[in-house]
Amino acid sequence: MRxxxxxxxxxxxxxxxxxxxxxxxxxxxxxxxxGGVVGxxxxxxxxxxxxxxxxxxxxxxxxxxTYSQASTVLSAGGIRQQFSLLENIHLSLASADFMRNIxxxxxxVNEDPVDLQFNQSGYLFLASEEVAHIMEQNYNTQxxxxxKVSLLSQHQLKEKFPWINTEGVVLASYGLENExxxxxxxxxxxxxxxxxxxxxxxxxxxxxSGSLTLCLIVCVSQVQMPNSMEYxxxxxxxxxxxxxxxxxxxxxxxxxxxxxxxxxxxxxxxVEPRKRYVYVVHCPxxxxxxxxxxxxxxxxxxxxEGLGGNYICGISPEEAxxxxxxxxxxxxxxxxxxxxPKLANRVPAFEKLKVTSxxxxxxxxxxxxxxxxxxxxxxxxxxxxxxxxxxHGLQHSPAVGRAVAELILDGEFQTLDLxxxxxxxxxxxxxxLERNIV
Amino acid sequence: MSAPLLSFHRCCQRSALLLVARRRWSSxxxxxxxxxxxxxxxxAKRYYDVEMLLNWRAKVGRDRLQRKNLYYGYTRKFxxxxxxxxxxxxxxxxxxRFVGQSEWFRANSRGKFSWxxxxxxxxxxxxxxxxxxxxxxxxxxxLERQQHLRTLKLQGCPEVDDWFLAGLHMFQDSLEELDISxxxxxxxxxxxxxxxxxxLKRLNVSYLPKISSPGLVIILLEEMLPHCQIxxxxxxxxxxxxxxxxx
Numbered sequence: 001m002r003x004x005x006x007x008x009x010x011x012x013x014x015x016x017x018x019x020x021x022x023x024x025x026x027x028x029x030x031x032x033x034x035g036g037v038v039g040x041x042x043x044x045x046x047x048x049x050x051x052x053x054x055x056x057x058x059x060x061x062x063x064x065x066t067y068s069q070a071s072t073v074l075s076a077g078g079i080r081q082q083f084s085l086l087e088n089i090h091l092s093l094a095s096a097d098f099m100r101n102i103x104x105x106x107x108x109v110n111e112d113p114v115d116l117q118f119n120q121s122g123y124l125f126l127a128s129e130e131v132a133h134i135m136e137q138n139y140n141t142q143x144x145x146x147x148k149v150s151l152l153s154q155h156q157l158k159e160k161f162p163w164i165n166t167e168g169v170v171l172a173s174y175g176l177e178n179e180x181x182x183x184x185x186x187x188x189x190x191x192x193x194x195x196x197x198x199x200x201x202x203x204x205x206x207x208x209s210g211s212l213t214l215c216l217i218v219c220v221s222q223v224q225m226p227n228s229m230e231y232x233x234x235x236x237x238x239x240x241x242x243x244x245x246x247x248x249x250x251x252x253x254x255x256x257x258x259x260x261x262x263x264x265x266x267x268x269x270x271v272e273p274r275k276r277y278v279y280v281v282h283c284p285x286x287x288x289x290x291x292x293x294x295x296x297x298x299x300x301x302x303x304x305e306g307l308g309g310n311y312i313c314g315i316s317p318e319e320a321x322x323x324x325x326x327x328x329x330x331x332x333x334x335x336x337x338x339x340x341p342k343l344a345n346r347v348p349a350f351e352k353l354k355v356t357s358x359x360x361x362x363x364x365x366x367x368x369x370x371x372x373x374x375x376x377x378x379x380x381x382x383x384x385x386x387x388x389x390x391x392h393g394l395q396h397s398p399a400v401g402r403a404v405a406e407l408i409l410d411g412e413f414q415t416l417d418l419x420x421x422x423x424x425x426x427x428x429x430x431x432x433l434e435r436n437i438v
Numbered sequence: 439m440s441a442p443l444l445s446f447h448r449c450c451q452r453s454a455l456l457l458v459a460r461r462r463w464s465s466x467x468x469x470x471x472x473x474x475x476x477x478x479x480x481x482a483k484r485y486y487d488v489e490m491l492l493n494w495r496a497k498v499g500r501d502r503l504q505r506k507n508l509y510y511g512y513t514r515k516f517x518x519x520x521x522x523x524x525x526x527x528x529x530x531x532x533x534x535r536f537v538g539q540s541e542w543f544r545a546n547s548r549g550k551f552s553w554x555x556x557x558x559x560x561x562x563x564x565x566x567x568x569x570x571x572x573x574x575x576x577x578x579x580x581l582e583r584q585q586h587l588r589t590l591k592l593q594g595c596p597e598v599d600d601w602f603l604a605g606l607h608m609f610q611d612s613l614e615e616l617d618i619s620x621x622x623x624x625x626x627x628x629x630x631x632x633x634x635x636x637x638l639k640r641l642n643v644s645y646l647p648k649i650s651s652p653g654l655v656i657i658l659l660e661e662m663l664p665h666c667q668i669x670x671x672x673x674x675x676x677x678x679x680x681x682x683x684x685x
Contacts, residue, residue: 100575100601104500107496109479109482109489109492109493110479110482110483115625117625117627118600118601118627119626119627119630120600120601120603120604120627120628120630120631121627121630121631121633148607160636176604176607176634177604177605177607178604180604180627180630288658288661288662289626289629289630289633289655289658289659289661289662290630290633290662307626307651307654307655307658308654
């Protein structure tokens with residue numbers, strides 16, 4: 001009896017209920033669904049731009065604490081300015097500026113400075129006769145926007161990179177500065193560390209549904225805890241969909257796209273996961289330190305990985321041969337059939353190589369025009385989208401985060417005008433296609 | 439001033455420079471900080487005011503660095519790019535030499551320099567020595583359009599990092615000698631950026647602390663720049679003895 005009284009009085013650590021410390025808070029101002037690099041970038045910029053310290057509660061909900069299927073960590077990690085759309089070029093330039101001054105932005109007192117392991121090696125695009133004019137037009141656009149790109153003729157290409165087989169190559173576009181590759185996990189953790197130090201709350205769970213009221217506002221998101229039946233409804237004012245490859249599925253659970261076919265409510269978010277394979281190969285006689293991120297007009301690409309003669313390569317499969325997206329298993333036959341012949345054709349030294357490892361990752365593929373969707377949904381008044389980047393999410397993440405934070409806090413874009421990436425183009429069926437050479 | 443006193447004075451200047459410009463509060467630094475810095479860290483973890491003051495101090499340091507490296511647009515408009523570059527070099531404490539002349543224009547230990555270089559309005563800058571200055575990537579924009587720059591010495595510059603090396607592509611036709619020894623922030627990824635400098639004849643990459651496998655990097659550099667003579671001292675290139683397995 002005495003023991004029971006002692007337990008029940010305050011001061012003892014006994015409680016009748018088990019309190020799960022991992023549940024998200026019951027209310028939050030902004031819920032960001034998706035803890036990849038885009039989600040954490042938005043969280044960081046929201047906190048960076050808020051006028052009052054701790055003025056709003058930002059919650060980042062990530063489904064998988066191990067990040068095993070997240071596109072961020074499975075990415076090849078490249079950044080380039082060689083696009084044809086002005087918005088994409090500006091996004092890349094702004095992101096490169098951010099990464100150059102990353103310690104100014106993301107350093108935390110008493111923690112190590114951020115080291116992205118950025119390899120300043122540049123991208124090299126090879127164009128055949130048919131697509132050389134597209135490359136020239138893109139080059140002019142890029143130079144006008146301030147990207148440091150140079151064009152090389154076939155002869156200059158052979159001089160600069162003697163290990164390339166220049167047969168069929170008429171023109172090459174080579175990035176001189178602000179292009180290369182880096183470690184995506186470091187960038188993600190840098191954003192996460194700084195955002196948490198500024199007061200963002202991290203939660204691991206899956207958003208299973210949201211309640212839409214009469215005027216179509218998401219006001220309560222249901223967050224399901226991983227591996228358990230527990231869930232916590234979170235009342236929120238704004239929801240940001242940064243779920244990457246799974247944002248289409250999330251939009252469907254909220255009821256977007258399930259209305260009558262010819263109405264606004266019937267247009268789904270056109271983002272779906274697409275599996276892409278990356279193969280790590282070892283070739284002792286391969287090109288050296290100056291290997292750029294080479295992308296051939298046949299679609300095959302490769303880049304150097306480390307200093308030991310390892311390279312990362314892959315190719316985008318044809319539309320008709322898209323692999324199954326239910327898992328991340330790697331098809332090694334794909335390398336033998338599709339990647340190796342084209343690779344060995346372009347770089348003769350790669351005829352003798354050995355595949356040491358491989359992995360697969362999802363693109364958040366925008367089936368409409370393969371460019372990002374940034375902005376408010378036309379029907380749901382408080383749901384923002386920052387998804388559908390189709391393989392460019394990582395390299396644009398700092399600039400996209402800033403743009404979405406400006407949209408949320410200022411109501412309009414301040415530094416970069418990304419109105420072209422809004423939902424309007426999907427409603428009006430006006431695709432903004434990249435004029436690539438592949 | 440006598441010679442030892444002069445060198446001591448320069449040494450103090452250089453170490454003060456490093457104290458201002460280096461990254462503070464790294465928890466992985468080799469030696470634990472002094473008592474004062476550890477006290478400040480302890481207070482910063484507990485009090486928001488102290489954290490705010492420390493952030494403010496770091497910001498003031500960065501702003502000072504940016505002010506020193508500002509783009510000299512006004513000078514460039516009125517006096518031309520060569521004079522603007524010369525003025526920038528001298529105000530940061532470096533030195534330069536014009537084409538066709540043999541004497542160097544330098545600032546003295548107190549930062550004062552003579553204005554004689556204004557007499558040579560049309561001369562082009564051939565050699566630049568910015569060792570132990572705080573030049574950084576934004577400051578490099580002040581040196582653009584120096585198409586005859588042959589030598590660039592950046593020994594011991596604390597703000598020269600990989601992005602700076604990538605920005606050197608603007609000198610790809612003319613640069614013949616580059617000295618980036620003792621620059622603490624350069625890594626192997628930045629050395630890959632030197633691929634654009636095809637005319638480079640002499641390169642000094644000694645004493646770079648952040649290169650993890652210096653022997654391999656030097657070999658790859660030699661392959662990348664076949665006509666370049668590479669000096670790389672200060673690395674322990676001896677083979678490590680393999681651990682004997684006792685059966």
